[in-house]
Amino acid sequence: MRTVCVISTGGTIEKVYSEQTGAVQNLRKKVERYFRRLRLPDTRVRIIQLMNKDSLEMTDTDRERVLSVVRKRLASRAPIVITHGTDTMVETGLLLRKRLPRLHVPIVLTGAMTPLGFEGSDGLQNLTESLLATRLLPPGVYVVIHGQVFPIDRVRKDRKRARFVWTHS
Amino acid sequence: MRTVCVISTGGTIEKVYSEQTGAVQNLRKKVERYFRRLRLPDTRVRIIQLMNKDSLEMTDTDRERVLSVVRKRLASRAPIVITHGTDTMVETGLLLRKRLPRLHVPIVLTGAMTPLGFEGSDGLQNLTESLLATRLLPPGVYVVIHGQVFPIDRVRKDRKRARFVWTHS
Amino acid sequence: MRTVCVISTGGTIEKVYSEQTGAVQNLRKKVERYFRRLRLPDTRVRIIQLMNKDSLEMTDTDRERVLSVVRKRLASRAPIVITHGTDTMVETGLLLRKRLPRLHVPIVLTGAMTPLGFEGSDGLQNLTESLLATRLLPPGVYVVIHGQVFPIDRVRKDRKRARFVWTHS
């Protein structure tokens, strides 16, 4: 039995529709319920619900909290998946890369363009891919999404097309 | 083969999530695709996509357009389902009741608290119930939603609880 | 708050796929979980899991058990929905009609052609319709399925087309 540590920080992937406001909001946690739909006979997924924020509202202090939890978890030698809003996912990933120079496991950031459980959502696909990627990737910080795998210093979000693309070297 | 006429006017039931804005909006029609999921061997559902508006934005002119289309369709003697935003559904229904005094078929208004295709949506349930109700109800104007059937002059929306309730006589 | 009594007897609507045998079988109860997906703010659904049989395997004794439970439940004055295999649904319904001559509530039999939760299933549609029908139908025994409502002495299954049709008078 191997363990993967999932740190949930919010973002679109966690959003729910509020019948009172008619808006999608980060109100309740959702990621755990969807992970449970995956069949993972040799993997234990441990989920840490760290915060539930739209990534545009994440502050430097929030990012330091992510870093601090990641640092603690690294001691267990389990690979890490971080679910995160897509708008500042790369920023958080770059901080981790800079401050954690001697990684011995992969850290995978992922999220979604459409919330989990909404028609056409890419959320469960991205969770599935990220878990598998922690099995196959060498140590380092990555974005895994839409069947793509990017080292964190080579990726940016293309907002108009709602996808991630390579940065030019 | 009987025919039911569905007039779609928008509302939450039709809303889609926009990946560009992160908001739910009335951008594309949706109701027809969900009606096609129902198994209705002896019923032909004819859908008229009249408008696609949040019901808080419906104007008096919009309501007159609904009335005008309903009036035309009544000639065919087919019962009518109107999908509508829940906030002003009763207002539109009361207008129909007042201006169409000698109905010979039921007119059923319905909608949803959560858009079709979103986790926990009540939309397909309400479409299913409304179609069946057109088979069993006598002529008149009704709201059919959440397993409930209300004559249009006896119902109001309870926004806090996201449901419809009886008005006091 | 009104109450509807649901008596579950099995049939295709309850079948699950067995990974060990590769067949669909009546192994676990399923109907209750799907009823819970419906939004029914003024209705209490009480489910009695009576048996879980393919309706081709139902015996006369089984039908007497259904009759006996229905009789007991009628005392509460709550309408009754019976989920049942489609192949002998009419036979059970005719027995109820014959032996319960003075009904004061509707008894609705329903089921499905494809099990609940399988792609293209008609199960949840039929549950939704049956619950609403108990609200609108006069006392009597009925089959409600696929947007259709049949008095029990006017209906038969058309196996080839996987639907119910009117019998000729």
Place this chain on the structure above:
Amino acid sequence: MRTVCVISTGGTIEKVYSEQTGAVQNLRKKVERYFRRLRLPDTRVRIIQLMNKDSLEMTDTDRERVLSVVRKRLASRAPIVITHGTDTMVETGLLLRKRLPRLHVPIVLTGAMTPLGFEGSDGLQNLTESLLATRLLPPGVYVVIHGQVFPIDRVRKDRKRARFVWTHS
């Protein structure tokens, strides 16, 4: 834009429920429709519907056909996913490994314990994982399923537990 070649051979992952027989059977193709649900902005999935068989009914001739198609496709240098019944997936994979000694791409075999689109199906998870695995694995023949990655000569199916496990060395 990269290309992945998918060769569909049938198995449980492709099975559909037949309303006429009440059994699950390999009657219509299904895999393509589910691949289309995945968001893959930089990958073209080319699907070859080779056969649609329960893997217990696959003959030596069938396996030679699979080998022959794989051999042809290898010329394009695109990685290959083969959807296959789980009971003899390893047998087919071992044949490919033996007869294709100098692979330059990964060949991934996958399938499902419960058909695509049935409640609790592992099918879409396995398709998602297999596609990502073709991106990260070195040349060779593998089974990818349930978050696990097995070289073809190290894996067997555990039928009772409906999963794949490592063989002892």
